[in-house]
Amino acid sequence: MKLLLLLLAGLLCTMQVFADDLDEFNLDDLIEEDFDESAEELLRQFEQKNSNKDLERENEIAAQLAAEAIDQQNHILNPVVEIDPCEKMHCGAGRVCQVHGTEAKCVCIPECPEEPEARRHVCTNRNETWLSDCAVYRQRCLCATNAPGCLNPENSHVHIDYYGPCHEHKTCSEEDMKDFPRRMRDWLFNVMRDLAERDELTEHYMQMELEAETNMTRRWANAAVWKWCDLDGDTDRSVSRHELFPIRAPLVSLEQCIAPFLESCDSNKDHRITLIEWGACLELDETDLNERCDDIHRSTPQLLG
Structure with a gap:
C-alpha cells in the first residue's frame, strides 16, 4: 500500500504531463484507512515545493514588469531630444537659418513667394514698388553680403516706407511741418492711453501712463519716452530707420509730413535716433526726458494703430 501511495504522489506532481492517465484512477478508492501520516507528509512536501516554485515564478514576472514600467517612466520623464542648432538662432528679416554640419548659420532667403496681389506690394524709401516685403528684405541681405543677385549696392540700406504700390506724395507745407x-x-x-485702457501695456508702462494722466508736465514726455x-x-538705446517702420508705415499715406518729420529727427544723419534727438524733434525739453525703458522682453511689440 505504501508503494502505491508513493506512486500516486509522483503522479500528482506531474499531473499536467500525464493528465489523461490520471483520469483513469479514482483517488477515493486508493486513499483508504491505511493512508498513514508519513505518506500524507510526503504529499504535503510535494505540494509545498510546487507552491514555492509557482511563487518564485510569479515574483520573477512581477519584478520584470516593474523594471519595464520604471524604464518606460524614465523614458517619458527624460526623453532623448535632439537639439536643433537653429532653434535659438535669430536671423532677422531677409535671412533664414541653415545648418552646415553641426554649425548653424544665417543666410539670405533663397527665394520669396510670388505675390501677384497689389495689396501685398510695398513701397520703399526710394519710392520704388516691390512685389513683397520679403523681396525687399532679401535684397537688403544680398547687397549687405555682396552676394550675387544684388541689384544695387545702395539697396543694403533700403527699407519699407509703407504697404501698397508707391503713390505720389502730397507736399508737406511749411505751416503743416x-x-x-x-x-x-x-x-x-x-x-498710449488707448493701449492702457485695453490693458495692453506692461505694468511698467501702465505706471508711466498713469503718471502722465495725473501730471500734466509728464504727459507728452512720458508718451514720447514710451514710444521711443x-x-x-x-x-541698443537707439532707433534705426528700420525700427521706425511700425510708426511710419500706417501714417505715411495719411500724414504727408511724417516722412520729413522722422528724417529731421536724425539730426546727425547716422541712421539712428537717440532719445535726445527724438525729444528734440518733438520739441520737448531735454531735462524732461528720462530713459525709463522697460527691459522686460516683449514677445509681441506694440504697434501704433
Whole structure:
C-alpha cells in the first residue's frame, strides 16, 4: 500500500504531463484507512515545493514588469531630444537659418513667394514698388553680403516706407511741418492711453501712463519716452530707420509730413535716433526726458494703430 501511495504522489506532481492517465484512477478508492501520516507528509512536501516554485515564478514576472514600467517612466520623464542648432538662432528679416554640419548659420532667403496681389506690394524709401516685403528684405541681405543677385549696392540700406504700390506724395507745407510736432505729441499720448485702457501695456508702462494722466508736465514726455523705448526693438538705446517702420508705415499715406518729420529727427544723419534727438524733434525739453525703458522682453511689440 505504501508503494502505491508513493506512486500516486509522483503522479500528482506531474499531473499536467500525464493528465489523461490520471483520469483513469479514482483517488477515493486508493486513499483508504491505511493512508498513514508519513505518506500524507510526503504529499504535503510535494505540494509545498510546487507552491514555492509557482511563487518564485510569479515574483520573477512581477519584478520584470516593474523594471519595464520604471524604464518606460524614465523614458517619458527624460526623453532623448535632439537639439536643433537653429532653434535659438535669430536671423532677422531677409535671412533664414541653415545648418552646415553641426554649425548653424544665417543666410539670405533663397527665394520669396510670388505675390501677384497689389495689396501685398510695398513701397520703399526710394519710392520704388516691390512685389513683397520679403523681396525687399532679401535684397537688403544680398547687397549687405555682396552676394550675387544684388541689384544695387545702395539697396543694403533700403527699407519699407509703407504697404501698397508707391503713390505720389502730397507736399508737406511749411505751416503743416511747423505744427506737426504738437500733433505728433498728442497722437502718441492718445495711443498710449488707448493701449492702457485695453490693458495692453506692461505694468511698467501702465505706471508711466498713469503718471502722465495725473501730471500734466509728464504727459507728452512720458508718451514720447514710451514710444521711443517701444520702437527700440533690439534695446541698443537707439532707433534705426528700420525700427521706425511700425510708426511710419500706417501714417505715411495719411500724414504727408511724417516722412520729413522722422528724417529731421536724425539730426546727425547716422541712421539712428537717440532719445535726445527724438525729444528734440518733438520739441520737448531735454531735462524732461528720462530713459525709463522697460527691459522686460516683449514677445509681441506694440504697434501704433
